Amino acid sequence: MAYSDKVLDHYQNPRNVGSLDKDADNVGTGVVGAPECGDVMKLQIKVSDEGQIIDAKFKTYGCGSAIASSSLATEWLKGTSIDAAAEIKNTQIVKELSLPPVKIHCSVLAEDAIKAAINDWRRKNGKLAKEEANS
Amino acid sequence: MKTPIYLDYSATTPCDPRVVERMLPFFSDTFGNAASRSHAFGWTAEAAVDEAREQVAQLIGAHAKEILWTSGSTEANNLAIKGTAEMYKAKGKHLITCVTEHKAVLDPMKYLETQGYTVTWLEVDGKGHIDLKALEAAITDKTILVSLMSANNEIGTMHPIREIGAICKAKGTLFHTDATQQVGKAPLNVLDDNVDLLSLSAHKMYGPKGVGALYVRRKNPRVRLTSQMDGGGHERGMRSGTLNVTGIVGLGEAARICREEMVSEMARLSALRERLQDRILKELPDAVLNGDVDNRLPHMTNISFPYVEGESLLMGIKEVAVSSGSACTSASLEPSYVLKSLGLVDELAHSSIRFSLGRFTTQEECDFAADRLITEVKRLREMSPLWEMVQEGVDLSQVKWTTH
Numbered sequence: 271m272a273y274s275d276k277v278l279d280h281y282q283n284p285r286n287v288g289s290l291d292k293d294a295d296n297v298g299t300g301v302v303g304a305p306e307c308g309d310v311m312k313l314q315i316k317v318s319d320e321g322q323i324i325d326a327k328f329k330t331y332g333c334g335s336a337i338a339s340s341s342l343a344t345e346w347l348k349g350t351s352i353d354a355a356a357e358i359k360n361t362q363i364v365k366e367l368s369l370p371p372v373k374i375h376c377s378v379l380a381e382d383a384i385k386a387a388i389n390d391w392r393r394k395n396g397k398l399a400k401e402e403a404n405s
Numbered sequence: 406m407k408t409p410i411y412l413d414y415s416a417t418t419p420c421d422p423r424v425v426e427r428m429l430p431f432f433s434d435t436f437g438n439a440a441s442r443s444h445a446f447g448w449t450a451e452a453a454v455d456e457a458r459e460q461v462a463q464l465i466g467a468h469a470k471e472i473l474w475t476s477g478s479t480e481a482n483n484l485a486i487k488g489t490a491e492m493y494k495a496k497g498k499h500l501i502t503c504v505t506e507h508k509a510v511l512d513p514m515k516y517l518e519t520q521g522y523t524v525t526w527l528e529v530d531g532k533g534h535i536d537l538k539a540l541e542a543a544i545t546d547k548t549i550l551v552s553l554m555s556a557n558n559e560i561g562t563m564h565p566i567r568e569i570g571a572i573c574k575a576k577g578t579l580f581h582t583d584a585t586q587q588v589g590k591a592p593l594n595v596l597d598d599n600v601d602l603l604s605l606s607a608h609k610m611y612g613p614k615g616v617g618a619l620y621v622r623r624k625n626p627r628v629r630l631t632s633q634m635d636g637g638g639h640e641r642g643m644r645s646g647t648l649n650v651t652g653i654v655g656l657g658e659a660a661r662i663c664r665e666e667m668v669s670e671m672a673r674l675s676a677l678r679e680r681l682q683d684r685i686l687k688e689l690p691d692a693v694l695n696g697d698v699d700n701r702l703p704h705m706t707n708i709s710f711p712y713v714e715g716e717s718l719l720m721g722i723k724e725v726a727v728s729s730g731s732a733c734t735s736a737s738l739e740p741s742y743v744l745k746s747l748g749l750v751d752e753l754a755h756s757s758i759r760f761s762l763g764r765f766t767t768q769e770e771c772d773f774a775a776d777r778l779i780t781e782v783k784r785l786r787e788m789s790p791l792w793e794m795v796q797e798g799v800d801l802s803q804v805k806w807t808t809h
Binding site for chain 1 (some may be wrong): 551712713714715716717720727740750751752755788789790791792793803806807
């Protein structure tokens with residue numbers, strides 16, 4: 271399979287690989303995917319008191335496109351607000367990385383990971399909307 | 406040393422230069438149709454085909470008259486399975502095979518199921534072996550064919566075909582073996598092993614692509630086949646079509662070389678394979694060898710690397726041409742059905758690499774491949790949440806994953 275230059279770049283030089291303290295109140299962690307599907311993503315954000323994402327880290331088990339999708343997500347998350355982060359769509363990732371149809375699920379997973387991390391942070395900080403808290 | 410390094414000899418092999426040399430005159434100079442009986446062009450072609458038949462027969466312990474040319478193993482498998490099914494349907498409509506066979510056996514079997522035949526699909530154990538008692542128990546007086554590969558294409562596990570052949574003979578059913586991966590690489594003898602039908606392919610043994618053969622036993626018992634390709638009645642009516650003389654000559658020469666060099670080549674390749682494997686396992690002690698380590702083809706090894714995913718690993722070692730057990734690179738995202746049927750947990754089935762060495766593989770290449778692989782596995786592990794969890798003492802089988 272031919273990978274786009276951007277996928278190759280993120281695969282070879284992944285941004286923001288690592289972990290944040292998952293027990294810290296200002297850190298939100300999202301783990302999505304399953305080993306049986308061939309991809310698991312862990313995405314973490316550190317949020318300031320003002321609701322700005324001041325750091326983002328990831329670890330991914332998966333194909334090159336999955337690694338690139340999560341690496342790109344951390345780049346986009348850093349420096350943005352929680353509310354803006356919640357608006358990131360998988361289609362933006364597909365476009366930026368030129369993912370082929372068979373790899374679209376990698377971008378979906380990255381979007382899910384962002385949402386899961388945000389929800390985790392909101393849950394810890396009592397900022398989860400009622401309907402989401404129940405879901 | 407040139408890169409990329411080719412360690413995928415189980416997929417295909419380059420033509421040996423000696424094979425090419427032998428084939429060349431048959432393109433334009435000695436171009437006759439082997440079926441032309443009325444002139445010297447035809448006679449010369451036929452003589453070359455006969456010589457090749459003899460060479461292939463010698464490699465597997467058969468008689469030249471028992472070798473039938475095909476376009477490769479897929480065709481040979483189809484002809485063996487569908488041809489016997491049709492010929493012997495009056496006896497019964499039951500066939501037996503196993504779940505780790507190549508698609509070229511599985512799919513003809515599935516086709517027969519749609520035509521009113523019954524197929525028994527034998528399961529395999531963790532090393533890829535069938536239970537011989539289960540095989541024996543599955544054979545009834547309605548069983549017309551048992552088809553079991555001599556060696557598996559993904560893990561290299563060798564079925565005990567001599568014992569399987571003896572069981573089939575005692576029970577009075579025909580035995581076909583897809584020996585594509587073994588012929589020319591490890592010894593095999595159709596008489597000693599009680600094989601009735603055997604498929605082989607030239608391009609797996611340093612011959613050209615597009616040519617292969619089916620061995621069809623002529624005595625004790627005489628096996629008959631219903632042809633699947635009708636026309637000019639070539640190959641005693643069992644496979645019509647003008648013979649690929651050039652390809653057949655190449656297959657014959659490839660068989661001769663394999664027979665002469667097999668013993669030394671097996672020793673050389675298994676030593677290289679062990680070296681490659683030891684180097685990897687020393688640095689990555691939790692890597693897992695798949696298949697039957699004590700009973701497999703000498704030139705290949707299949708290794709799973711827990712906590713890293715196969716496709717990303719292949720991407721990282723692009724200077725080394727190998728195969729991933731996970732079919733991620735094709736459109737399907739399923740891990741290999743062979744590895745799954747061994748009972749491998751998902752994170753292992755998704756991360757296996759098949760290394761297959763061959764005639765032109767050097768020690769330098771094996772060392773380079775091992776080192777590249779070790780570096781890349783370590784890099785990907787640092788990126789893997791599964792590796793991190795395991796380091797933290799998490800039992801991955803107890804984690805509630807969000808499947809998608």
